[in-house]
Amino acid sequence: MFSFLTKSTEEEPLMPNNAVGPTALGLPIFKKLKNRRVVLASASPRRKDIFATAGFYPEIVPSTFEENLPHARFQGHLADYPISTGAEKAMEVYERLVKESPENPPDLVISADTVVVFPPEKDTAEGGDAHGEVSEILEKPVNKDDQAKVLGLMSGRDCEVITGVSIVYPTVEYPGFKVHSISNSSLITFYDNSPQTIQAYVDSEEGLDRAGGFAIQGLGGILIEKVQGNYDNCVGFPSAPFWRWLSELDADGTFDEAWDI
Amino acid sequence: MFSFLTKSTEEEPLMPNNAVGPTALGLPIFKKLKNRRVVLASASPRRKDIFATAGFYPEIVPSTFEENLPHARFQGHLADYPISTGAEKAMEVYERLVKESPENPPDLVISADTVVVFPPEKDTAEGGDAHGEVSEILEKPVNKDDQAKVLGLMSGRDCEVITGVSIVYPTVEYPGFKVHSISNSSLITFYDNSPQTIQAYVDSEEGLDRAGGFAIQGLGGILIEKVQGNYDNCVGFPSAPFWRWLSELDADGTFDEAWDI
Numbered sequence: 001m002f003s004f005l006t007k008s009t010e011e012e013p014l015m016p017n018n019a020v021g022p023t024a025l026g027l028p029i030f031k032k033l034k035n036r037r038v039v040l041a042s043a044s045p046r047r048k049d050i051f052a053t054a055g056f057y058p059e060i061v062p063s064t065f066e067e068n069l070p071h072a073r074f075q076g077h078l079a080d081y082p083i084s085t086g087a088e089k090a091m092e093v094y095e096r097l098v099k100e101s102p103e104n105p106p107d108l109v110i111s112a113d114t115v116v117v118f119p120p121e122k123d124t125a126e127g128g129d130a131h132g133e134v135s136e137i138l139e140k141p142v143n144k145d146d147q148a149k150v151l152g153l154m155s156g157r158d159c160e161v162i163t164g165v166s167i168v169y170p171t172v173e174y175p176g177f178k179v180h181s182i183s184n185s186s187l188i189t190f191y192d193n194s195p196q197t198i199q200a201y202v203d204s205e206e207g208l209d210r211a212g213g214f215a216i217q218g219l220g221g222i223l224i225e226k227v228q229g230n231y232d233n234c235v236g237f238p239s240a241p242f243w244r245w246l247s248e249l250d251a252d253g254t255f256d257e258a259w260d261i
Numbered sequence: 262m263f264s265f266l267t268k269s270t271e272e273e274p275l276m277p278n279n280a281v282g283p284t285a286l287g288l289p290i291f292k293k294l295k296n297r298r299v300v301l302a303s304a305s306p307r308r309k310d311i312f313a314t315a316g317f318y319p320e321i322v323p324s325t326f327e328e329n330l331p332h333a334r335f336q337g338h339l340a341d342y343p344i345s346t347g348a349e350k351a352m353e354v355y356e357r358l359v360k361e362s363p364e365n366p367p368d369l370v371i372s373a374d375t376v377v378v379f380p381p382e383k384d385t386a387e388g389g390d391a392h393g394e395v396s397e398i399l400e401k402p403v404n405k406d407d408q409a410k411v412l413g414l415m416s417g418r419d420c421e422v423i424t425g426v427s428i429v430y431p432t433v434e435y436p437g438f439k440v441h442s443i444s445n446s447s448l449i450t451f452y453d454n455s456p457q458t459i460q461a462y463v464d465s466e467e468g469l470d471r472a473g474g475f476a477i478q479g480l481g482g483i484l485i486e487k488v489q490g491n492y493d494n495c496v497g498f499p500s501a502p503f504w505r506w507l508s509e510l511d512a513d514g515t516f517d518e519a520w521d522i
Contacts, residue, residue, distance in 0.1 A: 232482065
C-alpha cells in the first residue's frame with residue numbers, strides 16, 4: 001500500500017511523509033511542510049534534482065495524463081498550455097492516490113509542465129521584432145534532421161521557456177481538493193551558431209528527446225549566449241519563484257484548512 | 262615529475278595530455294586540443310564541473326598567486342580586476358610548469374577569477390539608477406552578521422558577476438609565452454528578501470566563503486529571481502563564451518605556431 005516507501009535510496013534517508021530534508025532553509029513554508037505527504041507528479045530527474053538543491057525530497061509519482069491538449073486552443077496565450085497540462089497531471093495523481101490510500105491522502109501534489117516557444121510571444125505580438133511570424137510550442141524533434149533544422153532557425157535568436165506549475169491540496173468541500181497554478185517564463189538567446197556547430201551538437205545525440213531539441217544544462221549550453229529570467233525554469237522547474245509563491249499562499253492562510261492548523 | 266598523473270580518479274580515466282573526453286562535441290577546437298597538455302589554474306570544483314559538462318577534463322594546477330591587487334586601482338572599470346588577477350594566475354602556473362618539466366610544457370593554461378560587484382557599474386554610471394553610489398567589488402563576508410548585512414543591501418536589487426578568463430600558450434619569442442584575456446558579465450536580480458529569509462539563509466552556513474555571501478547554484482538560488490546573462494558565469498566560469506572565443510582565436514591562426522600546425 002505504501003509503495004512510495006520503496007522509492008528511497010541510500011542517498012536519501014527513508015522519510016515517509018517527510019519531504020523536508022535536513023539542509024532545507026528554516027523558512028516558515030518548510031516548517032509547515034514537515035511530516036506532510038508531498039508528492040511530485042513528474043518523472044523528470046532534472047526536477048527531482050532542482051528540489052534536492054533546496055533540500056526538498058518529495059515522493060515521486062509520475063502522472064499518467066497524456067499531454068495531448070491541442071496547441072491551437074492556446075494561440076496568443078501559450079503560457080496557458082503548460083498550466084493546463086500541469087493542472088491535469090496534478091489532479092490525476094491526487095485523485096489516484098486518494099483512491100489508493102484514503103487513510104493517507106497527499107497533503108500537497110506538485111506538478112509541472114515545461115514548453116519551449118519560438119519565436120517568443122512578446123516578439124510576435126504587435127510592435128514586436130518578429131511581428132508577422134507565429135509563436136509556436138516546439139515539440140521534441142522527430143529526427144536528427146528536424147533537430148538541426150529547428151536549432152538552425154533559432155540560431156542568433158531568442159526562444160521562450162515557459163513552465164506551468166500546479167498544486168493540488170485537500171479541502172472539505174466537494175470535490176475534495178483545490179488547484180492553484182502559476183507560470184514562469186525565461187528567454188534563452190542562442191549564439192549565431194554555424195551549421196557545423198549545430199551538426200556537431202546533433203551528432204552528440206543530446207537533445208533529441210527534448211522539446212526544442214536542446215538541453216541548456218548539458219552539452220547544449222555551448223550553443224547559448226545568455227538567459228533572461230529564472231535559470232532553473234529553463235532546466236524544467238522555476239524553484240525560487242515556486243517557493244516564494246507557495247510561501248505567499250501559506251501566509252494568506254490558503255492551506256490552513258487542509259493542514260489542520 | 263609527471264605529478265599530474267596522480268590527479269586522475271576512478272571517474273576520470275587516466276588521460277595524460279588529453280583533456281578532451283569522449284563526450285566533447287566534434288568542434289574544430291576540441292579536435293585541435295586532443296593530445297595536448299591543457300591546465301586549469303584553479304582549485305574550484307565548480308569550474309571543474311563546468312568544464313566536465315562540456316566533456317573537457319583539464320589537468321588541475323591551482324595557482325599560488327595571491328589575489329591582493331588593490332581594488333581602488335580599478336574603480337570605474339572593475340572588469341579589469343578579475344582579468345588582471347586571472348592573467349597573473351595563468352602566468353604563474355605556466356612558468357612554474359615549464360620550470361618543473363621543460364620537456365613537457367603546457368600547450369595551454371586557462372585561469373579564471375570571478376568577482377561580485379554591487380551596485381552594477383552600469384547603474385552607478387552617469388544616468389544609471391544608482392548614480393551617486395559607488396560600485397564595489399564584494400569580498401567574502403567576514404562573519405554571519407556581515408553576510409546578512411550585504412544580502413540585505415542587495416535585496417530587491419541587482420548585483421553584477423564578472424569573470425575574467427585568461428589563457429597562456431607558448432611562443433618562440435621572448436618571454437616564451439603569450440597571454441590573452443576576456444571577461445564576461447551577468448546581472449543577478451535578488452528578490453525583495455525579508456530579514457527573516459536572509460537570516461534563514463545565513464543560518465544554513467552556505468555562502469560565508471563566497472564573495473557576496475551567496476551561492477546561486479545552491480540554497481542561495483531561493484533568494485534570486487532571475488539572471489540576465491550567461492548562467493555558468495554566475496557559477497564561476499563562462500563556458501559557452503569561453504569556447505566560442507577560443508574557437509575564434511584558433512580560426513584566426515593564434516595557436517598555429519604554439520601547436521606546430
